[in-house]
Amino acid sequence: xxxxxxxxxxxxxxxxxLAIHGLTVSYGEKPAVFSxxxxxxxxxxxxxxxxxxxxxxxxxxxxxxxxxxxxGQVSSYGRPLGEMRARIxxxxxxxxxxxxxxxxVLDVVMMGLYRDVGLLRRIKGHHRARAMxxxxxxxxxxxxxxxxxQLSGGQQQRVFLARALAQEADLYLLDEPFAGVxxxxxxxxxxxxxxxxxxxxxxxxxxxDLATVTDYFDRVFLINTTAIAEGPVADVFTPDxxxxxxxxxxxxxxxxxxxxx
Amino acid sequence: MLSLSPLLIGIAAAVACxxxxxxxxxxxxxxxxxxxxxxxxxxxxxxxxxTGMVATLPMMLGAAAAALVSVALIETIRRLGRIEPGAAxxxxxxxxxxxxxxxxxxxxxxxxxxxxxxxxYGNLESLIWLDGYGWGALADPAALSTLPPELLRMGAVxxxxxxxxxxxWRPLALxxxxxxxxxxxxxxxxxxxxxxxxxAALSAVAAFDAVGSIIVIAMFICPPASARLMTDRLxxxxxxxxxxxxxxxxxxxxxxxYGPIWLGFANAVSAAGMIATVSGLILGxxxxxxxCRHRRSGAMSG
Numbered sequence: 094x095x096x097x098x099x100x101x102x103x104x105x106x107x108x109x110x111l112a113i114h115g116l117t118v119s120y121g122e123k124p125a126v127f128s129x130x131x132x133x134x135x136x137x138x139x140x141x142x143x144x145x146x147x148x149x150x151x152x153x154x155x156x157x158x159x160x161x162x163x164x165g166q167v168s169s170y171g172r173p174l175g176e177m178r179a180r181i182x183x184x185x186x187x188x189x190x191x192x193x194x195x196x197x198v199l200d201v202v203m204m205g206l207y208r209d210v211g212l213l214r215r216i217k218g219h220h221r222a223r224a225m226x227x228x229x230x231x232x233x234x235x236x237x238x239x240x241x242x243q244l245s246g247g248q249q250q251r252v253f254l255a256r257a258l259a260q261e262a263d264l265y266l267l268d269e270p271f272a273g274v275x276x277x278x279x280x281x282x283x284x285x286x287x288x289x290x291x292x293x294x295x296x297x298x299x300x301x302d303l304a305t306v307t308d309y310f311d312r313v314f315l316i317n318t319t320a321i322a323e324g325p326v327a328d329v330f331t332p333d334x335x336x337x338x339x340x341x342x343x344x345x346x347x348x349x350x351x352x353x354x
Numbered sequence: 355m356l357s358l359s360p361l362l363i364g365i366a367a368a369v370a371c372x373x374x375x376x377x378x379x380x381x382x383x384x385x386x387x388x389x390x391x392x393x394x395x396x397x398x399x400x401x402x403x404x405t406g407m408v409a410t411l412p413m414m415l416g417a418a419a420a421a422l423v424s425v426a427l428i429e430t431i432r433r434l435g436r437i438e439p440g441a442a443x444x445x446x447x448x449x450x451x452x453x454x455x456x457x458x459x460x461x462x463x464x465x466x467x468x469x470x471x472x473x474x475y476g477n478l479e480s481l482i483w484l485d486g487y488g489w490g491a492l493a494d495p496a497a498l499s500t501l502p503p504e505l506l507r508m509g510a511v512x513x514x515x516x517x518x519x520x521x522x523w524r525p526l527a528l529x530x531x532x533x534x535x536x537x538x539x540x541x542x543x544x545x546x547x548x549x550x551x552x553x554a555a556l557s558a559v560a561a562f563d564a565v566g567s568i569i570v571i572a573m574f575i576c577p578p579a580s581a582r583l584m585t586d587r588l589x590x591x592x593x594x595x596x597x598x599x600x601x602x603x604x605x606x607x608x609x610x611x612y613g614p615i616w617l618g619f620a621n622a623v624s625a626a627g628m629i630a631t632v633s634g635l636i637l638g639x640x641x642x643x644x645x646c647r648h649r650r651s652g653a654m655s656g
Contacts, residue, residue, distance in 0.1 A: 183535060196531065
């Protein structure tokens, strides 16, 4: 499969919040992500789109070092990603954790402050205030002392987003932030993400709902194990590229807002 | 005063196992305590065979080595075989236990005092402090020097475990709740998990030597599981588990020593067995009446 980077700008890696080169990840014999090169642009909202099993989540996890890639380099703001973790926030898939864990909503948001409080530093009033402000931003301030197991799926997703906000990062990586959430939560989350973009932050999200790509995002990165295309929504979110990514498994009707070909 | 020493050893062993048990339980690795108490057998036998005597130090070292070998084997099988940790543990701990029995039977060790009774129940009752005749003995250096070495060893292990949990509390909580997020912040969760299991192994081996494997198995699971049913906050859960472990040790030891006599029987029963029984009863009561027994219901999702 050929790699095309549509509308590729000349931005050097030094400006990119996330630049991936030659990334290959394998769980078994077949690679889940194969030799992916992609340079994400700053202050943009980019959707990572592709069929199930295309390696979208794997790409994020490998870029962050959560799983070990077979090969490849990942840099952030011109440095190896490992040195730039303080500028990166990550929202994992909601279903990846056990919500019966004994913690309150505020405890989870405070986890986003780990970098500031470290092992033993005392948690002070301003730390708690910062966590509360993040909860307010996602409309969950009334739930701070609620046990996390009592939340609905949408509320859990908002708590995860609040934890990422508490990290006060420049780059936000989200893994399926709209999966299984109610309409009100989806609206709240997209409001927060657009707010981040307005502040000049970069948002990269694995996204599965093709119908909302055009409304929500500025750019699209199409992937199906290998990189298919990256560029502005209008240039990349087209039937031709989608067919290339989905391998003909996609009915035209499913493309929703995709520009007519 | 005679009973002070075994009582303290019992409490220290119970708490040292219950503390890491909290995190193992939440990580769905609770049975690792059970596994450790089985896998140390070949190490203990090997320690005996190499030195030719039933001395504590070589047996402790052998047990620790066997525990570490098992942890490495479990991780290796899990990663190479790509199977769930429970299955890897099952394979390793039965194989190690079988190897221990084989080693025991095929060697001269079977002729000496290395029997199943000792392995299961330990010898808590025999760890009395013979010079401890009164409270004055606590200030008497000569009397203090005759304290059973198990007490100091178990106390030192408890201190290690306490320090480990206190210092690494935040990363442990973070990595236990959300490993992916912890790794995205640069935490080495693999090393942290290994350190937790190594701490559990240390507690298990020390407790195994002093009080037998019954207490180890019970204390890794019963107090933390009971505590989880009492609260929805991690800090309080750990505090409850320490309380339950201490209570089990005190009540179990007393009941074993005096209970049968009150009931008109001539002999006391095993203290280790009774401590484990009390912890099991506490779990039963917590399961029936604990305030946080709720599990998330399907109706809440969406």
